[in-house]
Amino acid sequence: MSYRKELRVAELAVQRAALLTQRVFHEKAKGTLSKDDKSPVTIGDFGAQALIIHAIRRSFPTDEIVGEEEASSLRENKALADQIWRLVNSTKLEDEAAEEQVGGPIKSQREMLQAIDEGQSPGGSRGRIWALDPIDGTMGFLRGGQYAVCLALIVDGHIKVGVLACPNLPVDDSTPLSADVANDSGEGRGVLFSAVLGSGATSRSLSRGALEKSQSIHMKDVPNITHAIFCESVEAGHSSHSDQADIAKKLGITRQSVRMDSQAKYGSIARGAGDLYLRLPVRADYEEKIWDHAAGDLIVREAGGHVTDVEGRRLDFSLGRTLKENKGVIAAPKAVHEHVLDAVRSVLDSK
Ligand SMILES: Nc1ncnc2c1ncn2[C@@H]1O[C@H](COP(=O)(O)OS(=O)(=O)O)[C@@H](OP(=O)(O)O)[C@H]1O
């Protein structure tokens, strides 16, 4: 299957949702709530989820969706629901045909809340399931850093399509990786990464999204691992900075890591702006959600990389809403992945 329609709808839906998040990004008050697990959620998360689910429902009504958010807190908070509705209701793609392909506008606030709640699939190894993280790296989003709007189609447990919008990454694939978003107007920023299984990975400017021609992206060769640029999470609670530093040292890497939030890390290494992404668990009992990795996993693999856990196994997206166990993520170009994994094993064995 070519998954052409799925790719088109996913790209346009993610592009429209990213427009909404960009508006919230520039506002001081982001309508932030705290979820049961204490992680933050903003009006941007809810609005982006509504728009993307609306688009998927229109084109693929029988598909399931595993989404990060649900609307119960909004049903109890009319002011917040109104605020999200104003945003959702006024975010459109400029191109009319494109807007039509993502289902046109949502008709009412009620329909919006319903759409948000349609991301409750339990996931699993059968059927067509979309994994949606409307804002990955919400902490980065709040801090003024990197974040990503992420969508992937998983069919019978295998990722077929992955799309990532990274509104704060430079458009130019060759810009050296850096953590800062600079205090600029956002000009020259905003990338849309996409991949279809077996067809390679691409990038293009987010501002015109799927209406613009894309270019192929590839991971960089790493002739000398000691010069590799590795990226990791900003939050020390999300991955172990100390284990990652030990692994880098073991590999002879002297350069400081680049810390950035969200799946922007996967996109960045896929286009060769960085080389490695290390995500060593801090707590083994924290369950990593599939939506935090699905699109990035495919984009890196299609760009010539391997993505595994610390035991060298591919991430397993077939089990439900979470990955099998939290065994971390090691993403690297194929040619050096085994070498990196040896360093990971040696560091972890010594603990
Ligand atoms: N304890 C713990 N361990 C591992 N991962 C966790 C943990 N807590 C949260 N999360 C998830 O991390 C997602 C953001 O990951 P990042 O790599 O972007 O981290 S960070 O934002 O740089 O800190 C973040 O995604 P969003 O919730 O979509 O923002 C969380 O799903």
Ligand SMILES: [Mg+2]
């Ligand atoms: Mg999120």
